[in-house]
Amino acid sequence: MVVSRSTEEPALVVLDPPRSVFRRKRFLLPFGVSAAIALVGAFVLFANGVAALPFQGVTVVRAMMASKSEFFADPEVRRVLMANGVQVHVTDSGGSTEIAKERANPTSFDFVMPSGQLTARQIHDRVGGKPFYPFTTPLVVAAFSDYAKALAKRGVATPQEDTDGLYYTLDMTKFVELTLAGETWNSIPDGGLTNANQIIAQSPDPCRAYSGAAYLAVVAFAANDKHAPTAAEAKAVATKIKPLFEVEGQFGAGIGRTFFSPDGRTFAPVGVIYEHQYLAYQIRTKEQTGSVDHDRVLLYPDAHHHAEPWLIAFSEQGEKVGRLLQEDSRLQRRALELGFRLGRAGSASVGTVLDERGIPKGNPGQGDTETFVAKPDALATMIEELGSCPSGVPL
Known part of the structure; x- marks a missing residue:
């Protein structure tokens, strides 16, 4: 005689996890969000060249100028310069023509930046230096x-x-x-x-x-x-x-x-x-x-x-800033956004920036x-x- 047996499939039993697991997940969630934000931030910093600064070092460049110090005080200009390993420390001359006076010593700075070509030419004729022409x-x-x-x-x-x-x-x-x-x-x-x-x-x-x-x-x-x-x-x-x-x-x-x-x-x-x-x-x-x-x-x-403000450099560090102002597209763009005309430095127009914003x-x-x-x-x-x-x- 054959005995018939029915074989039951094993039941899947789901156990409630201990409450400590939920607490652990809730506890870890903020760290996951923070980690994601940190990764995005790191990507942006590397893309802009800022994250590498602690490894490449920052050079402090000493400068003397008058009204054009506002350009170097702009946060975006400072950020781009820092991304290139440069921090400009400005001494206010109290007026561009003060830099040209006989008692002044422009060569004690990495560069000077008088506000116009008349004063700049006089400084250059007296003490030399390498001129750059970033904007007008x-x-x-x-x-x-x-x-x-x-x-x-x-x-x-x-x-x-x-x-x-x-x-x-x-x-x-x-x-x-x-x-x-x-x-x-x-x-x-x-x-x-x-x-x-x-x-x-x-x-x-x-x-x-x-x-x-x-x-x-x-x-x-x-x-x-x-x-x-x-x-x-x-x-x-x-x-x-x-x-x-x-x-x-x-x-x-x-x-x-x-x-x-x-x-x-x-x-x-x-x-x-x-x-x-x-x-x-x-x-x-x-x-x-x-x-x-x-x-x-x-x-x-x-x-x-x-x-036409001239940047007159008296050191390699000063020349580096001059080249950046004349060649870096981000600094040129920012100069336009600050109302300057590029003059000899480029062909872009301040009118383009005004048109983008609907300003006559x-x-x-x-x-x-x-x-x-x-x-x-x-x-x-x-x-x-x-x-x-x-x-x-x-x-």
Whole structure:
């Protein structure tokens, strides 16, 4: 007899894990998330070349400069330089022309960076060094919009087309004539201004700041029938335009920060600055608020002057920074985002950066007339005529 047996399949029994396992998983979860974040961060650091810095070392490069120290204070510029093993330590000269004075010792630094070519050429002629030309920036007159509109009513300024009211062309000959005639802002017919001060553009001290000396050259060019004064003409031209500078009172090293401050209208409703300062301000304002500041506008002198800061290197470390500024695409891009024009260093345009952000762009050379700056001895004579420089005129 055959006995039939039924074979049952083994049952799968799932046991509840002890509570300690769940506690362990919950305990490990944050570490897993942190590890993932750390891996992503490490990948980004290696991609940017920053993670390798502890292994390759960082070289501190000593520099002296004036207004262009703002470029090296920018966090993105500092990051790119650090990724290349460089940290720039800046000493403020108190004004570009201070670097050129006989008592100064530029060669004690790895590099110096005066704000314009007149001072830079004098430094290079005196102590040598290897020059680099990373960017340029036009000299401009910044104003609050109601002052620009008043000048337009007076026939001294002309709004540039398709710029949403942000940019004007300034007739420097007429502007100088208004000041020399002693006219005040509230005397402009239908100007709508209550300011009883004489019509001027506040400018930095020509004894200290390159922008002050360059603006003096622009005014002298306009007042001398659009000719750079010769050494023989310099004293007479300076005497003619002296009232334009005397009404300013105490000069400063620069008015850029003052103009863009919340109380800028009170201190400097119209003043001489560099174009990059204005463009950087508008780019930053657009990024932060979604729109540009229409209360602050720019007037381009009809005879323009482009300031070209030279980086003059006196060491291998200084030359490395100069090459990076001229060749590194990230630094060039950042220079454009800070409002500079690349000049000799590249073909990219600051207009591209403005277009990307929907910011109108102006024309600094409308009419193509360039200010021919007086030669150093003639310019020095004019500066000295305006007022004695504390340590002599470097130009």
